[in-house]
Amino acid sequence: MSDDPLAELSGVARTYGGVAVLEDVSVAVFPGVTAVIGPNGSGKSTLLGALAGAIEPTDGRARYVGPDAGRPIGYLPQRVPFREEFTARETLAFYAGVAGGDPDEALARVGLSDAADRRVGALSGGMRRLLGIAQATVGDPPLVVLDEPTSGLDPGMRERAFRTAADASGADTAVVVSSHDLDLVDEHADRVVVLDRGRVAAAGPRDRLCSDHGVDDVAGLYRAVVAGDAGGSGDAADAGSGDADRDEPSGVHVTGVSER
């Protein structure tokens, strides 16, 4: 696995209506799976949007520094946005028409071949997420950014969606995924970024972070790092995350920690 970063956020900040959602975030993205975790309203969606170039930071800089590619960054927002009147194949055919690739192959990669001719509006929530993941990987971008691909799904579909997302990573490709599913993060993530109140509370290789905090898994890391009011400061950026972290335990609040 390459040691060179594919993307960098340097001192990134973002406000909405004067309210800070991200503050002084500096993170580097390396090949493999990087999971961004944190309570609702901690700025996960904003961070991922900045990374994908969908959100302009009010301060700092987000840069793709990976290899040249026709499509450097693939992106799936939290709300899967496709036109409902198109079929799954038509949706991917549009994107493959722009970036290159085979829509049927992309559908097969996420196990949606049988649903190729179904309208997006008729797909289940899980299938739409899988279609979104397939879209994010069209054109083989070195960096794939997925905002809560498991949100609102049943346990089986969560596992499938997360595994599909993780499969998109490789020796020279990175997948950045935000999630509240700490077990899945523990199972699949190589690196973890913990956000709290718009700041990076902890970031680095999962094993090293767990070791540093004296915990066994990512759930323990979350408990150790995130403040006790987790889930109580929702914002528009994370609206719709559901109740996934309603039962998240309290812990010690640490701010200002950055990997870089």
Add this chain to the structure above:
Amino acid sequence: MTDLGATGGSAETRRRVGAVATVFRRELATVLRTPGYGVLAVGLLALLGGTLAVGGGGDTGFVPAVVDLLLVTEVVVPLVAFVVGYRALLVDAESGELAVIRTYPVSVAGYVVGVVLARALAFLAIVVGPYALIGGVVWATAAPDTGIFATHSGVDSPLLYLRFLGLLVPFGAAYLAVATAVSAVASSRRGAVAIAVLALVAGVLGGDLAVLRSLASGADASAIPGLLASTPNGAFRGLVFETVVGVAFAPEGGFVAVRRAAVSLVAWTVGGVGVSTAALAYGARIDVLLEGVRARVAE
């Protein structure tokens, strides 16, 4: 090296054109799956047929039909253009799909051009179809001398009606481009409707009112042809008088500055597409600038 560069350049051009064509096909597929546009075309046909009937029917000839339809056209063509275009760019921006599309190798300008071309084709089908049918009715029912393909004054002719149809295209394109700009600037469907209504009223009535106001404030009457040419409605009306109605009845002309009117319609079209592109390309940065201003004011 030069050959390789030229090959690379043409490959890049092909890729860009291919991306625009892909956006165009997607937008056209969306339009074709919108049954409301078919209803709009039928409604327009009924309106035009009713207007023609009230004006004396098709047997009066092509130029009288154009005169009858002109006022209605100045309202319904902009209206149809806004109906077709007011959400053209808002749909993807509102759903979040624009953020996804922008991660693909298609430029903002290419995306806007693809969408506008597809919407323009839809607009032409909705508008030109009913007008052509009305022309067919006139052809079938008008007096015998209207069948003469005349290019000189004093004779009614199908060619004059064809010119009228041809002028609908730049007139509609100008309004469609403005409607597209509205869809790029608006942040919600409700906002788009509000801005579109304002732009429609300003476009249909505003130009003429501005001309009247300038005359009332002492402007020379000789300036009217130039002033009229600056608005889409004035330019279209002037060109219809100069190249359709005037050919048959008033060889002196002088209704509008023809070249200026033609340039005006093109400028409105290009300007609308330009504003749309700029709004999508720089909207986020402007938002960040406003956030900065807000932060400084709050300090």
